[in-house]
Amino acid sequence: MKIGVLCLQGAFIEHINILNNLGIETFEIRQKKDIQKHFDGIILPGGESTTMGKLLKELDIFDMLVEKIKNNIPVFGTCAGLLLLAKKIDNDHRTHLATLDIIAKRNAYGRQLGSFNTLADFNNKQIPMTFIRAPYVQEVGEGVEILSIVDGKIVAVRQNNQLATAFHPELTNCYDVHNYFIDMVKNNMKHI
Ligand code: GLN
Secondary structure: OEEEEEOOOOOHHHHHHHHHHOOOEEEEEOOHHHHOOOOOEEEEOOOOHHHHHHHHHHOOOHHHHHHHHHOOOOEEEEOHHHHHHEEEEOOOOOOOOOOEEEEEEOOOOOOOOOEEEEEEEEOOEEEEEEEEOOOEEEEEOOOOEEEEEEOOEEEEEEEOOEEEEOOOHHHOOOOHHHHHHHHHHHHHHHOO
């Protein structure tokens, strides 16, 4: 199994380290020729969604990435990665890949509460969660499963092979969300 990590900007190293600790081969996606190669899953890290969205277009990675996601490659977006996937962003006129049927709210916790740590359930198991100028999910479409709710706000969702968290599991030493994603990739590999 080989997982590609989008390495244009933001917290990508932390994802690579966790995957490597779990014995998973990783692959850095930095330019067009990288997205054209074969890999079994892809991670879109946290960072700044507008900058990442712009770079995806400038580097001509955007269209092929959308195509891969539409063709059902498992994808995991954290924080800005969730915003890249969202079909609509309530407080931003931009959208990016727009493959995940959610309406997200950007920088949703305001300035004071922009960053915080908490413990909450992910897929029915309590895990540590780190939020940094995080979005949350305001609305989900049909077929979107809610995996975490914190203070009444949806912060983790899954739609088929797309997984997204408003928090940063790569900034904690709990590997549960990565393991959940690795299982998605494994299951998908069985079907192709
Ligand atoms: N606030 C960032 C954005 O809107 C996301 C923050 C993050 O990824 N930690 O893109």
